[in-house]
Amino acid sequence: MLRTNHSFLSFTEELYNNPAHKEAISLKHYVKGDLLLKQDGRSTQVFIVKEGIAKCFFTEENAKEYIVEFLSEGEIIGEIEVIKNNSCLCSVEAITPLVAYTIKYPFFKHLMETNLCLNRLLLEEMAQRIIYTSTRASTQQLYTIEFGLKKILELQARQGLKLSKDDLAAYMGVTIRSLNRALKNLNTECPE
Amino acid sequence: MLRTNHSFLSFTEELYNNPAHKEAISLKHYVKGDLLLKQDGRSTQVFIVKEGIAKCFFTEENAKEYIVEFLSEGEIIGEIEVIKNNSCLCSVEAITPLVAYTIKYPFFKHLMETNLCLNRLLLEEMAQRIIYTSTRASTQQLYTIEFGLKKILELQARQGLKLSKDDLAAYMGVTIRSLNRALKNLNTECPE
DNA sequence: TTTTGAAAAGGACATTTGTCCTAACCCAGA
DNA sequence: TCTGGGTTAGGACAAATGTCCTTTTCAAAA
Numbered sequence: 001m002l003r004t005n006h007s008f009l010s011f012t013e014e015l016y017n018n019p020a021h022k023e024a025i026s027l028k029h030y031v032k033g034d035l036l037l038k039q040d041g042r043s044t045q046v047f048i049v050k051e052g053i054a055k056c057f058f059t060e061e062n063a064k065e066y067i068v069e070f071l072s073e074g075e076i077i078g079e080i081e082v083i084k085n086n087s088c089l090c091s092v093e094a095i096t097p098l099v100a101y102t103i104k105y106p107f108f109k110h111l112m113e114t115n116l117c118l119n120r121l122l123l124e125e126m127a128q129r130i131i132y133t134s135t136r137a138s139t140q141q142l143y144t145i146e147f148g149l150k151k152i153l154e155l156q157a158r159q160g161l162k163l164s165k166d167d168l169a170a171y172m173g174v175t176i177r178s179l180n181r182a183l184k185n186l187n188t189e190c191p192e
Numbered sequence: 193m194l195r196t197n198h199s200f201l202s203f204t205e206e207l208y209n210n211p212a213h214k215e216a217i218s219l220k221h222y223v224k225g226d227l228l229l230k231q232d233g234r235s236t237q238v239f240i241v242k243e244g245i246a247k248c249f250f251t252e253e254n255a256k257e258y259i260v261e262f263l264s265e266g267e268i269i270g271e272i273e274v275i276k277n278n279s280c281l282c283s284v285e286a287i288t289p290l291v292a293y294t295i296k297y298p299f300f301k302h303l304m305e306t307n308l309c310l311n312r313l314l315l316e317e318m319a320q321r322i323i324y325t326s327t328r329a330s331t332q333q334l335y336t337i338e339f340g341l342k343k344i345l346e347l348q349a350r351q352g353l354k355l356s357k358d359d360l361a362a363y364m365g366v367t368i369r370s371l372n373r374a375l376k377n378l379n380t381e382c383p384e
Numbered sequence: 385t386t387t388t389g390a391a392a393a394g395g396a397c398a399t400t401t402g403t404c405c406t407a408a409c410c411c412a413g414a
Numbered sequence: 415t416c417t418g419g420g421t422t423a424g425g426a427c428a429a430a431t432g433t434c435c436t437t438t439t440c441a442a443a444a
Contacts, residue, residue: 089326
């Protein structure tokens, strides 16, 4: 649930350290709550997270929020938009202080057209996201909340990820009330 | 819900028509029910659909089935597996008679390492799948079955896609019973 | 320490969805 | 045409989830 990609981070840092790209790549700092992308907005850059965590989420017409994933070191943000030349699919918000490299569209497009190494990194990253997203859609649809919650709590503990209850519920696509219920059930079943 | 990609099909046909690639690319025919990929199995080729429709689905441990998408002309199958060097994420089954180009792994890998045009096509295709899959996960989680069903029926009509009730239910990630109920509700609400 | 207001948790009820089983339907073969 | 078997639809009840509102908790300010 907390995704990272260290190869992509190394690749980006090498680019950043090359003075030839000073114009196109920079390192920016964000505070918790800052929006990197706004759903339906237009972006002019892609981000690669250096430190911190961002959540990537949809806001549906009924005002409900659905969190697609949590992105951390080395994860790219805004690649879909530049590849498809679309406005933003979803919003991305820092949920911790966050440091990210930003790459301006023209340079990123240039790299996509010439750099096989970047292409490879993108393909691997996107393949991973498809695996992750489709697997999660399937299990979320086909199992109970409680079952899903147990899995998520294990993962969360293993990754040392701290989430607000609101975010946890939005990640599971359920209401806070249902989350509380499932939490209580888990505790009475396996009290420790 | 019925995905196609005509640029990818053209690209593949050009490769196929080049005699230099006779060994690596072939055209194969399948009948309804044939499995192109089997979940957790190993594949040695990627497929590009020339004609017909395949469904791409997970079988969960509780034996329930979840259909991720329906693939038609120009859609690639098995690209995740070759990119990540993984066993199959899900099963892919022809639901109509189907004709597909198959490309052997070594040649496809070679293309990925050398051909920017293929890379571009793959990036666009995978971006589209991420858009599609994550959007659907969100709406499926956050709206009622009936709302989802209405949208799907409209789409289905527009695309002229014929689905069995079983497949429709598996696509929505619900039981047949719930699907029948939603269907009946829609009819009583807007009888025509 | 006490008060108070906001946030979090939980009770009660309604709605949705799933499970299980029976009823209706539909056709191939007698 | 009638019959039997299998497939599809739907009834009845149970479980899961959402909505709405009250209670509890907690911490900041008095």
